[in-house]
Amino acid sequence: MVSIKDIASAAKVSISTVSYALNGSDRITKETADRIQSIANELGYVPNRAARMLKKRETMLVGVFLTDFSGHFYGDLLFGLKEELNRRDYDLIVCSGRRSHRMIPERAFDGAIILDATFADEELLGYADRGHKLVVLDRELEHANVNQVLLDNKAGATLAVEHLLGQGLSRICAVGGPESAFDARQRMRAVRQAVERAPEASLEELPGAFDKASGYAAGPRIAEAAREGPVGVFCLNDEMAIGLCDYLRTQTSLQIGRDVHVVGYDNIELAQYMQPRLATIDYSKRKWGALAAEQLLKMIEGEARGAGADLRTVG
């Protein structure tokens, strides 16, 4: 593999000159710089990322951690993230699985974005304590090295319940999320408040885990409730709503939109292709991603500047 050294000997200059030239330093005359540049191109030189990482102590890489690659949820989010990072000359890397967590302490990137239930809060705090920069998505975590990008879960869940109440439904079911999920707790709290505010509305809470299976599992209880008249169901995310619809359609003769009104949350791509189209709470995932990137870069570059890279002893 051709290295800076090869260019140096080909151009009959020192390796430092090559380095300066290739990085566009004005210490080098334009002519030598151009000459070196073209020799580098000729030889097909590409800088070695590992060496640069090691020396500069920065990677220009940001990792995003997802619970899994199933992906329905993440397309737009990742798009937003990537765009914003690329604008600032960073690259995005997507990771999943417990194994890959170690890339954080190994300094494989300059910062990480966490949307991954396999990270415990304590684990994240541990990384933050050691100086790693993190952004957590829709999770509560207080630390100088952690930024949070939260959704307005309260507003969204309230909207969902009011949508159901507005259709004249007074018997509301809510299918919840895992106890550990911050956003699930926020949404459910808002549901309770919204139902309480309505004079004669009633609420039944059903357990869930944010996956299709739990929506399906909630089916029987909801079908039973629907025997006594139309019922409004708010599933705390779309996956569960889809699971529920699946149950209702295949295992009962209840009609969605008449006997049972379902509303989900997140507006995943699948939602719009359901028949009938699933009612859901939408928010801009792209913007969410861009915001997360911005928060992370603020921490990364903020420190780089703050550390006084340009301090020099004078006189």
Place this chain on the structure above:
Amino acid sequence: MVSIKDIASAAKVSISTVSYALNGSDRITKETADRIQSIANELGYVPNRAARMLKKRETMLVGVFLTDFSGHFYGDLLFGLKEELNRRDYDLIVCSGRRSHRMIPERAFDGAIILDATFADEELLGYADRGHKLVVLDRELEHANVNQVLLDNKAGATLAVEHLLGQGLSRICAVGGPESAFDARQRMRAVRQAVERAPEASLEELPGAFDKASGYAAGPRIAEAAREGPVGVFCLNDEMAIGLCDYLRTQTSLQIGRDVHVVGYDNIELAQYMQPRLATIDYSKRKWGALAAEQLLKMIEGEARGAGADLRTVG
């Protein structure tokens, strides 16, 4: 950040001893090794990935390149990939976008898996020429450093057409893929052959680009054809099939499954949630991913062994 050096001085041994101990070499006595190990744990030592990459000239990382993160297609594939790689102690990294291509020549990973239309064949061959190991998914590319993992597109497409013919449909439409896509060409060729084999079947080919929009765009022509009796449509992938169904449902009164029979390809997750469920050609994406991983590792590790890592002059 704590380095091997810190451990060395804490343990009052040389850094080489620490390195050997931490890597489980039998040059070091068990007692010292244990002592060093526990000191490392105490100090919270984590090896620096960049340094190790630089020195060992390997990353234990594999990159997979996708056209975009939209994701419907990739969940299971990535799962299969990741599982297989993890079994062999490699980590998986997902990348997208032209910018990130450069990570290949920069040696950011030991090999890459390409399922990304933004790579031109020549670009890939260029990398391969420089010694980078690649696996291309459903793409034809001959090179010593490139392995291909192909799908049996011919069998799948034949199955799809025969499914339609078997339902008594004799007027077949096929919505194609981009001209540059190898799998699209293979599928379309099989379609033609299958139709020709059927005595009185006719085929109409419509252009497409593997996205929902092109399925939608094919709608008017298909609706027109359906006025003269039921027609069978094979969309060369599910995305287009879904786009077509969307058109038929919203813009016409034709009934899917009666006036128009649609079959797709890939069995993406969305397919099973369509109403009615989309007929499609299924294959194991998980297995596909595992196979790709295996092919790549064979090249990577094959070379490592072949290069005689264990050759030693004796006598």
Place this chain on the structure above:
DNA sequence: ACTATCCGTAGAAACGTTTCGATAAACCGT
């Protein structure tokens, strides 16, 4: 013309590992 200043380039150290070869101590058999 002689020193002071500046400018372009070179030299060398450092980043954190791995690993080859060397070295000193301990062991063995006779």
Place this chain on the structure above:
DNA sequence: ACGGTTTATCGAAACGTTTCTACGGATAGT
């Protein structure tokens, strides 16, 4: 007790960069 072998540890070089400091030559000022 002595050479020879083994054993545990150490020293140093190397991976490919970046970047601080040094240096020599040209230019400019008086």
